[in-house]
Amino acid sequence: MTVFDVAVWKDGKVRMLDQRLLPTEERYLEFTSAAGVAEAIRAMVVRGAPAIGCAAAFGVAVEAFRLADSGTPASWPEAMAEGMRLLRQARPTAVNLGWALDRLEPLLAGDPVDLPQRLLREAEAIRTEDIASCRAMGKAGAAILPAPPSGRPLTIMTHCNAGALATAGYGTALGVIRAARERFGEVRVFATETRPFWQGARLTAWELERDGFEVTLITDSMSGHAMSRGLIDAVVVGADRVAANGDAANKIGTYGHAVLARRHGIPFLVACPLSTIDFKTPTGLEIPIEERPADEVTHVRGLRIAAEGVKVFNPAFDVTPAELVTALVTERGVVHAPDAIRMRAALKA
Incomplete structure (x- = not known):
């Protein structure tokens, strides 16, 4: 690696x-x-x-x-x-x-x-x-992924970058994907580009390519189509903060992918260390959402792509309700169908 x-x-x-x-x-x-x-x-x-x-x-x-x-x-x-x-x-x-x-x-x-x-x-x-902790959660997450379908490798979609570049090493979501390759032998990855900062295109695709994964890059708006065609077997993402009830804040766009995964019966896993779980925050409604500068939306690497004077709303994160999370994966183990009771029972020291 x-x-x-x-x-x-x-x-x-x-x-x-x-x-x-x-x-x-x-x-x-x-x-x-x-x-x-x-x-x-x-x-x-x-x-x-x-x-x-x-x-x-x-x-x-x-x-x-x-x-x-x-x-x-x-x-x-x-x-x-x-x-x-x-x-x-x-x-x-x-x-x-x-x-x-x-x-x-x-x-x-x-x-x-x-x-x-x-x-x-x-x-x-x-x-x-x-x-x-990343290696431990990788092993725990890989253990609950579905077996590869007949005739092709397991295909996992991920959003943003939750890999070695986003951690001290190995990764959270990409740690699960790396461990899945160790378990199944071959894993394909669909990486969403992750607008407007392009972490999926710039970082995830690059990181996984360097580690020998077969990576397919798609725009954020293509995930529903890919799921509807049976191309995605599981979705694995990271998190920047998880509330006490299992609501998970992650890069903007994650919520939409979770809704689509539920619509198509696809497992949606959130992988994060215990340090990302905030038991002092009851639900996702209390998680502060950072708003980024407008030029991240109106420009791409200095080139203006939007009309002059247009208003911009640029939240960096959204919150995926716990009811859409199939499992929360941590270094201490997996919380299936997380809610406040299961989270506290499984993870609270």
Whole structure:
């Protein structure tokens, strides 16, 4: 499997693959402050809920090293407050961002000795744990996929990018697809292009091609036709936040694919780590939905495609009701037909 340095620590800096340039150019950027990491998250240099969480954790560590270079602060919580604020506000929907910061923040009020190093160790632990959780959920998800139909390989549709590029490695939805190939021998993938930021076309198709998958790219509006023709056996997507009742926020367009999958009797799986599940948010109605700049819709890589002056509505995510989710796949196991009771029974520690 191809390994990407999506968000890693290297030579005292946070190193990220600039995913805005893929698939035509592989360029790595380096950051030395929380402000720089926060802007990279906001600008989608790095994206995908688990990867954002890893990046934010490294952002905390690099900020601590930056401050320590000018002398140990009298109060670490006070010195780090602005950097933490910038990181928290970078993107509101992906719950992994706040989860990672909540995990590191208590260290700021503890023993100040070697604090930057201890923050870095915790950030590295988050990254290592994410890779392990992706592999575990991949195996759990592959185990519940339908057997390949007679005469052709299993064909899975996915939306957006929930692969190695969106995590510390291996992937959530694409982790299930990778594990499915290990189970069944051959798996074909239909990747939706994922407008308006084109994560499916730019990232998923590219990532899977590099790993030797047969990938068919379709526009977002073609999924219903593909399902109606019997071309899709299962749909597997990731999530940026899952509410306590199983409602799942994912890249805009996911909800429509879930409705179509239900109409055609196709299993619809949501794969995400436990860190993406927000038990403090009762339902999807309370999940904040990020709205992105208008030019992402009116322009494609700087070229205007829409009329001047047209109004734009550009939510980055939508919420798929739990009733449309066949199963929620996590590193702890699978929740079939998720609802508040099943979620808490299966996943709440």
